[in-house]
Amino acid sequence: MKHTIIDASQFELTDKVVTIKRVTKTVKGGRNMRFTALVVVGDGNGHVGAGLGKAVEIPEAIRKGKEDAMKHIVEIALDENNSITHDFIGKYGSANVLLKKAPDGTGIIAGGPARVVCELAGIKNIRTKSLGSNNKQNVVLATITGLSQLKSPEEVAKSRGKSVEEVLA
Structure with a gap:
């Protein structure tokens, strides 16, 4: 999974909370309650990231998740009609x-977690299908992994030493 680190301060980022879970840790005196928040951030223009925040209170967990997401922003290759450049299967853990x-x-045809990622990335036309695990965190990370590994026709042409027209033909 190759991610190019991008400085998040140069984008107008919007964030969406995908899920909030209450987690417990059993200790000597009883149970410790905490919250984890899975947050996705994006600028609607080909940049998106996801992060996980954990804290005793929900707003603090969301804030931490947003900060973590800003550290993991990836760039996505989009085509002229705001779709992806080619079909691909993103994999993370057992989620495909x-x-x-x-x-x-076409619009965005996607299930919950994948839809959030596509909307915040600025994709307007895409079809997705979640295969394998339906764990929200793994589906979000599989979607981002798949989107980050997409290549534009220009990149493919350059790596093959051909013109863009030859690659698209």
Whole structure:
């Protein structure tokens, strides 16, 4: 999983909380209650990241999750009609997310966690299918992994030493 670290301060980021879970730790005196928040941030223009925050109170967990997400922002290759450049399967753990290129006017056809990632990344037309695990955290990370590994036609042409027209033909 290769992620290029991007400085988050240069973007207008919006954030969405995907899930909040109450977790407990059993200690000598009883149970310690804490909260974990899975937060996705994006600028709606090809940059998106996800983070996990844990704290005793929910707002603090969300704040920590947002900070963590800002540290893990990736750039996504989009085509002219705000879809992805090619079909791909993103994998993380046992979660697989099939990402399919879609023509203009399709909209975002995706389940909950994958939909949030696509909306915040600025993708307007895409079809996705979650395969394998339906754990929200792994589905979000599989979607981001898949999107970050997409290549634009220019990158493919450069690596093959061909023109963009030859690659697209």
